[in-house]
Amino acid sequence: MVRARSLIRSAASDDRVTRVELFFDLVFVFALSQLSHHLLEHLSWVGAGETFVLLLAVYKVWVYTTWSATLLDTSRLEVQWMLLTVMLVTLFMNASISSAFGAFGWLFAVSYLLVQLGRGAWMLSVGLDRTTHNHFVRTLIWGCMSMPFWIAGVLFGTELRLMSWGVAAAIDLGGHMLAHRLPGRKTEGSRVPLPGERIFERFGLFYLIALGETILSTGLAIAGNLEDPLIFLTGTISLAGSVAIWWCYFHGLEQDILEKLASVDDQFRPGILAGNTLLALLAGLILVAVGDQLVITDPAAHSNLPTVLLLFGGPALFLAGRGLFIRQVLGTRRPSDLVGIGALVVLAGLSFLFPVFLAAFAAVLPLIGVAVSDSVNRRRRRQQGAY
CATH class of the missing domain: 1.20.1410 (I/LWEQ domain)
Structure with missing residues (x-):
């Protein structure tokens, strides 16, 4: 337990953004380029919908990994390896953007779920305080709620895939906007350490x-x-x-x-x-x-x-x-x-x-x-x- 707790950023830690965090961000330059190219190649309302769904998934990976890194001591090798692992999986997810509604939709969906659920589960082992631990549990529950729709979309054609992934993206976005509230559970957002x-x-x-x-x-x-x-x-x-x-x-x-x-x-x-x-x-x-x-x-x-x-x-x-x-x-x-x-x-x-x-x-x-x-x-x- 002591080793796990040592991963949390201490009050005395340097607040400056570290190089490994900036290095992690670089993979998303490629993602944004892919998204722009996808919209340019599919200049229609359907193409716009596809691009937004893909953007939401890319953004969710970035924002929750960034928040996780903000809570942790990024000078620790365990945290750096978490960021680099997410970076590797995300690289393949971003590479599949152009064919996400084609032959490689499975690669996009599997990579997205692997990062979101895997990183969320890993965060439960780093010694979070009770409030933050409960919040990450709720994010995992919301992720499991959207997971069937991401998986089902892989089995469908382009139009049905957009509908299924659209539902999944709506669930993910709704969870984010509602701070991942759940019925019957008190949400203590003001006590979550978000610097x-x-x-x-x-x-x-x-x-x-x-x-x-x-x-x-x-x-x-x-x-x-x-x-x-x-x-x-x-x-x-x-x-x-x-x-x-x-x-x-x-x-x-x-x-x-x-x-x-x-x-x-x-x-x-x-x-x-x-x-x-x-x-x-x-x-x-x-x-x-x-x-x-x-x-x-x-x-x-x-x-x-x-x-x-x-x-x-x-x-x-x-x-x-x-x-x-x-x-x-x-x-x-x-x-x-x-x-x-x-x-x-x-x-x-x-x-x-x-x-x-x-x-x-x-x-x-x-x-x-x-x-x-x-x-x-x-x-x-x-x-x-x-x-």
Whole structure:
């Protein structure tokens, strides 16, 4: 028992994110690339549904492994081997994304269940306190509830697989949003040791990696279309959108959230909200990445519904998720988010009249506006605090 308890992160442990955690994150760059490619190859409502189900599974693996590592002493070899083992299995899961609704659905489902249930069971042996131990027991119960639908989906064709895995994903998402509550059992979320500042830092680093994948996909699209005279314009527009999103997150959100978390005792609820928001922000980035690739590939094409939904839906999803998180955690509203979403809706309607490169330019403008508004407001608050 003493050996098991020694795996728990002590109060004196260094709070900095370790290299093994960042190394673990790298396998998800590949996952996000695979998800973007899957949506690009299956540009339909069914393809969007498939991509979301796959994204949810990938995200669940990352977020619960990250939380587990946050609770543990990552300098211990046992913890490092847990992360590397999950990384190996997840590599195969991510490799099967492109054929998850084809011949290798079994590989995706088996890898996902092996990680979720295996890691959850292993966490029960590391000497958790009673409240956290009970929480991990509940996560395993919820995982067992969704398991039959993941397995059944492997036996079905594409459409029925999507329905079965959709139910499984809904169960997993519902468990996450409900903090894995169970009937007749008291949930003590406020007593679960979720270090909000550190977990939010992990979310920020992961989101930075996701932005890096967006830039990588943009760069590859540019490299394949260098002969196009509009490539300098479309490439610049794509990068400007990524920079604006980066600015809105890391300059317009992160610092305010970290200051808030440092001032509250119960960091479990903000941590859950941050996790839910990150899922929406990642979905938005995938839409942005696919939209940018479509624009760079054929910038003079006339705007159609799929392209418009990708170009404007991604930024709108980002601003909506950011605005909701700010309201729920900081208790404030930022009109710039609502104004930005409104502008995106109006510009999306007008973009059907123009080529896609002009639509892409229009989709970036509200993001730049929100970024500028954040900077002005932050500077104003600092000036007011100086007096």
